[in-house]
Every structure is written in structure tokens, then in C-alpha cells.
Amino acid sequence: MLSSVGLVFNAAALIWFSTLNTKSSYTPVLVSLVLFGCGLALFAPANTSSIMGSVPAEKRGIASGIRNTINQTAGVLSIPFSLLLMTLVIPYNKLSQIVSGSQLINSNEVPLFLKSINRACLILGIITLLAIIPLLWGVRQKNKKKTTI
Numbered sequence: 001m002l003s004s005v006g007l008v009f010n011a012a013a014l015i016w017f018s019t020l021n022t023k024s025s026y027t028p029v030l031v032s033l034v035l036f037g038c039g040l041a042l043f044a045p046a047n048t049s050s051i052m053g054s055v056p057a058e059k060r061g062i063a064s065g066i067r068n069t070i071n072q073t074a075g076v077l078s079i080p081f082s083l084l085l086m087t088l089v090i091p092y093n094k095l096s097q098i099v100s101g102s103q104l105i106n107s108n109e110v111p112l113f114l115k116s117i118n119r120a121c122l123i124l125g126i127i128t129l130l131a132i133i134p135l136l137w138g139v140r141q142k143n144k145k146k147t148t149i
Contacts, residue, residue, distance in 0.1 A: 003050065006043025007132045009035050014125030018118040022110060082120050089116035 013036035020029060048067065055063040086095055090112050098105050098113060105113055 002042045002046035003135055004132055006039045009039030011125045011128040014121045018122035085120035085123050086116035089119050
């Protein structure tokens with residue numbers, strides 16, 4: 001259940017990020033970052049515990065290695081995926097110049113760049129909400145097994 005609540009917090013924070021603009025004060029930015037951090041704090045330990053608890057004791061070292069490999073791979077792929085989502089709004093060549101630091105963003109491009117970040121956060125928030133479905137389905141299946149035993 002904590003994993004589900006954590007994902008809801010993360011999704012809410014990402015969707016909140018998608019509403020920020022150049023006129024946003026520090027308060028909504030800070031609150032959304034705290035909400036995202038709380039979501040991670042709720043999700044990660046509960047998810048790890050669930051994974052490791054479902055593995056026989058003699059296989060936990062292998063399971064831990066696989067889990068860490070998946071986490072690290074997801075972390076590496078998240079940046080290119082976010083940039084891919086941003087290219088739905090801003091052309092790739094312009095985005096790569098801004099992100100690489102080879103060209104500073106001028107004031108005319110800030111709204112477009114911010115819109116691309118907002119769109120990416122919205123899509124990531126929706127994906128995070130959808131991730132709750134298999135999580136809850138897994139809990140349901142686990143509960144079914146307990147009641148049939």
C-alpha cells in the first residue's frame with residue numbers, strides 16, 4: 001500500500017510540475033519537490049521490501065543484483081526518455097544545443113523550452129499513475145494466494 005501512495009505522490013508532483021511557469025513563485029516549486037521526495041521515500045523501501053520478500057532467502061543476493069541493475073538502467077534511460085518527450089514540443093537540434101550548453105537560451109525561447117518541460121512532466125505523471133495499476137494488481141494476486149491457502 002505504501003508503494004501505491006508513493007506513486008500517487010510522485011504522479012501528483014509531476015503533474016504539478018507540468019503547471020509551473022515563469023511566473024511561479026518558489027513556494028509551489030518547493031512544495032512539489034517535497035511531495036516528489038516524499039513519494040520516493042514511500043515507494044522505494046516498500047517496493048524493495050516487497051521484491052526481496054517474494055524471493056527465497058538463498059536467491060536474495062541474485063535478486064538484489066537484478067533489482068539494482070534495473071534501477072540503474074532506468075536511471076540512465078530516464079534522461080534520454082524525458083528529452084524525447086520534450087522533442088514533442090521543441091525541435092531536437094534546438095533542445096540538444098540548450099541541454100549541452102553549447103548555446104544559451106534566449107528570452108524568446110524560454111516559453112517554448114518551459115512548455116516542453118511541462119509536457120514531459122505531464123506525460124511522466126500519467127505514466128506514473130498508470131504504474132499503479134500493475135502494482136495494485138500484484139497486491140490483489142498476492143492476497144488471492146493468501147486466501148486460497
